[in-house]
Amino acid sequence: MNILLRFVLRVAITIAMMAFGGRAGAAAPADPSGTWLVEDGRARIRLERCGPARDRICGFIVWMKEPADKRGQPLRDSQNPDPDKRARVLLGHQLIMGLKATPEGRFGGDIYNAEDGKSYSVTLWRESADRLKLKGCLIKFLCQTQTWQQTLDAQPGQLIGLTGDLNGPRADKEWAQVPAPKPTQVKAK
Numbered sequence: 094m095n096i097l098l099r100f101v102l103r104v105a106i107t108i109a110m111m112a113f114g115g116r117a118g119a120a121a122p123a124d125p126s127g128t129w130l131v132e133d134g135r136a137r138i139r140l141e142r143c144g145p146a147r148d149r150i151c152g153f154i155v156w157m158k159e160p161a162d163k164r165g166q167p168l169r170d171s172q173n174p175d176p177d178k179r180a181r182v183l184l185g186h187q188l189i190m191g192l193k194a195t196p197e198g199r200f201g202g203d204i205y206n207a208e209d210g211k212s213y214s215v216t217l218w219r220e221s222a223d224r225l226k227l228k229g230c231l232i233k234f235l236c237q238t239q240t241w242q243q244t245l246d247a248q249p250g251q252l253i254g255l256t257g258d259l260n261g262p263r264a265d266k267e268w269a270q271v272p273a274p275k276p277t278q279v280k281a282k
Contacts, residue, residue, distance in 0.1 A: 122198045125150060125221040129241035134158065137244060137251060139262065140217075140225075144191055150200045150217075152189025153262030156251035160184045172210030183207055185262040186254055204229060243252065 128139045135158045160183070161167055167182040192202035192215070199218040204227075206213060219225045223243040229245035230236040247253050254261030 094120040104114055120195050123199065125217055125219055125225055128155060128244050129225050130244050137248070138188070138251065139252075139256075140189065141256065143264065149192055149202075150189065150193040151187060151264065152204075153185055153187050153256065154254075154265070155253075155262055156248050157184050160250060170207050172207060174210050181263075183209060184250075187265045189215070190265070204238075228261070241257055 100195055109152050124142075125140045126142060128137050130137050136154050137156035138152045139155045140150055140152045143149050167184060169179065170181045170183055170186060171179050172179075183250075186207070188205045188207065190203045190205065190212070192200035195201045195216070199216050201214070201216045203212045204215040205211075212265070214230045215227060217225055220226045220240065225241040225243070226238060227241060228236055228238045252260060256262050256264055
């Protein structure tokens, strides 16, 4: 009787897992925080938690293979639709804007492309411990996927400071870290 009960229980669990796609609820995405070398090797992007609840993912250019133009001047965000941002240097600027966790166990939102000044829909997820997949879409069916490799070293010219510090990347004002609330003192009676 004990063997029959275990068999029935295993069948019920298998059916339940198949019905829910192998998960009882939404999968928590693997944290993609870290520094990543983009597929073509032209840049390193640092991904980190952002937003008031630190539940989003933002990304910053922290190293560029060619950070300057032919005159030796830093490359700037000259194609940005916001005139106030056109003079900002590309090295250190934010290009991934507060991605949210998705029910599929990934992060989704927008990525900014400084080459054309446009934002695109993007989804990213860890493929393995040291590989990240990033799928960007112009429209739902016009998509391209890249594989980024995690880096643990620092290249000459790489920004290694904390976001917002002197030698670190700069968050767009809407994603800058919100200061922690000041603790309130409780008066003793």
